Every structure is written in C-alpha cells, then in structure tokens.
Amino acid sequence: MRRLVLSGWLAALLASPHALAQGRPADVAGARDHPLVGRYEGARIARYQAKEFEEVRLIDKPLVAADGPRRNDRNSRTVEGRYWRITYEGPAGRSALELYRNHEQALAARGFERVFACGQQECGPGFAVIGAVEGVAGATGLPQVIEGQRYGLFRLPRDAGTVWVALYANERPAAGNRPLVPFAFVEIVEERPMQGERIQFVDASAMERAIGAIGKVALYGILFDFDRAEVKPESRPTLEEIAKYLRANPQVGLIVTGHTDSQGGFDYNVDLSRRRAAAVVAVLTRDFGIAPARLTPFGAGPAAPVAPNDTEDGRAKNRRVELVKR
Incomplete structure (x- = not known):
C-alpha cells in the first residue's frame, strides 16, 4: 500500500528535494491536514472548513430508503467539539478503495477503533450516504460509481475528549468524464465541552x-x-x-x-x-x-x-x- 503523507512542517522537513521539486496540485487557500488523519500521497485538498465548536451528526448505521440523504436519530449519533470538513482529490490512477484502506490503516496505527463501516450498496440506497455526509441531495459532482463507495466511522478515546473521524471514499469523473479520479471526504470532531463565559464586553x-x-x-x-x-x-x-x-x-x-x-x-x-x-x-x-x-x-x-x-x-x-x- 502507498503511505499517507505526513502533514505540516514535518512533511516539508522530511520530503526529499526531488519530491519537493515535483510538488503536488495546490490546496485551497488556508487548508491544512489534520495531524491525526494526514493525506494520501499526491492528493490535494479541494474543499476545507474548520470551526472551533460545532454540533455534528456522524453516521454509524446504514441508511434506509425512508431516510433519504439525511442524518437522523436512526442512522447517526450527535457529537460536539472542534470540527473539520476536508475533501481530498486524487491522485489520478488510484482507486477509492486504496485511499480508504490507507486512511483506515493509518487511523488504526494511531489507536483509532472502527465503530461502523460499509461498502457499496451496504451503506444504503444509491448515493444516499454521501448525500447525507455532505449535506446535499442530487448535487452536481456527486460520485458516479456505486461499486467504489466506502464509508467508515472511527474513534480515538483520550482524556482530553474522544476524537471522531468519518471517512467516505469514492471515485468521480474528471473533465470529459474520464478518467475516474478518487476522492476522500473526511469529517473530524475533537470532542470537548463548549468554552463558556468567553464574551468580554468593554464599553x-x-x-x-x-x-x-x-x-x-x-x-x-x-x-x-x-x-x-x-x-x-x-x-x-x-x-x-x-x-x-x-x-x-x-x-x-x-x-x-x-x-x-x-x-x-x-x-x-x-x-x-x-x-x-x-x-x-x-x-x-x-x-x-x-x-x-x-x-x-x-x-x-x-x-x-x-x-x-x-x-x-x-x-x-x-x-x-x-x-x-x-
């Protein structure tokens, strides 16, 4: 298996001059890897969002037709804390399964345990699972390969609060509908209580x-x-x-x-x-x-x-x- 790339300054420090010269496609402005998740070698961050505190539903059971592309009490759990949504694209020539397995392997090596996983139609009807995790239904750019989709929910218990990682991988057509390009959509929540009494008013x-x-x-x-x-x-x-x-x-x-x-x-x-x-x-x-x-x-x-x-x-x-x- 290809490895997950180290993130941040450590990756830059350890990269060979040849790798730095080749580089990879540019990430969106302000994006960065989460240190517990990393990225697949050669992938880029296509979308990025981070919030200091958010309430999120994370899918932990298969969706059924009645759910539609929605998270609800039957198919997901609610967690609160610091929150990231990151979409990685590419590299071309690799499969969604390879991206997913590499992330899964790296999470296991860091102590994460798998809470729920599914593949293909096991996740629910059609593309409902990605519609639910991305909060969209029928939007342009949704994946086109039922056989490619994989989803997993992982957790890392720790004293400071459990870390949750929801990972969806699939393939979508590039320009001209070929070739298929793999992508991984990741949600990360570092559980912690909201920090209250933060508003300090100065008149x-x-x-x-x-x-x-x-x-x-x-x-x-x-x-x-x-x-x-x-x-x-x-x-x-x-x-x-x-x-x-x-x-x-x-x-x-x-x-x-x-x-x-x-x-x-x-x-x-x-x-x-x-x-x-x-x-x-x-x-x-x-x-x-x-x-x-x-x-x-x-x-x-x-x-x-x-x-x-x-x-x-x-x-x-x-x-x-x-x-x-x-």
Missing part, C-alpha cells in the same frame, strides 16, 4: 481609560468564524462602543490591529489578521460613519501573544482585536 468608558493609561485596549467582543475574516453580527455591541469612543474623542486616530494564535502558517495568520482588521475598519466606516482617515488596519498575526499558545485558553486570549492610539 466606551473602559476603552478610554485603557487607551489613556497604556495607549491601547484589547477587545474580545469582535467575533469571527474560524479561519474567516467576516465580522459576525454578535460583534455589534462592541463596535457601537468603539464608535461611541471615537465620537467622544474626535482628535484620536486608531490602529485597528488583528491578532491570531499560532495555529497554522505564520504568513497565512498575518494575512488573516490583516483581513480581519480591515473588515472591522470597513464596518466602522460604513455602518457607523467613522471617517476612514481615523482608522488604520494592521495585521500582527501571532507575533504579539499575551498568553502561551500551547493551550486552548491561551490561544483564545491571543485571538483578539486591539485598538492602538496613533
């Missing part, structure tokens, strides 16, 4: 005191989805207080600085923090009438932590927006 008066005392204030009430730069609606109360502070201090200009934790690549995090800062400036100017000249967006990425990045609590403290007086 305009507190902003003024902090900026007057140390020239800046850290804000944790401006929220973004994981790996995204769009300001979430729940951020509005903090944005209103920023606008209130600026109106009360018309002579003040601010550097709006985005900060991230150290998870992922340095350059990617710097760019993400810059885009988040720019998004805050855009909302303040568009929705609150603040003059653009008073606000300068800046991305510090992980370069100015206020806590260690080796715990989730520390990483949460490092993910923030700071207002720095110019």
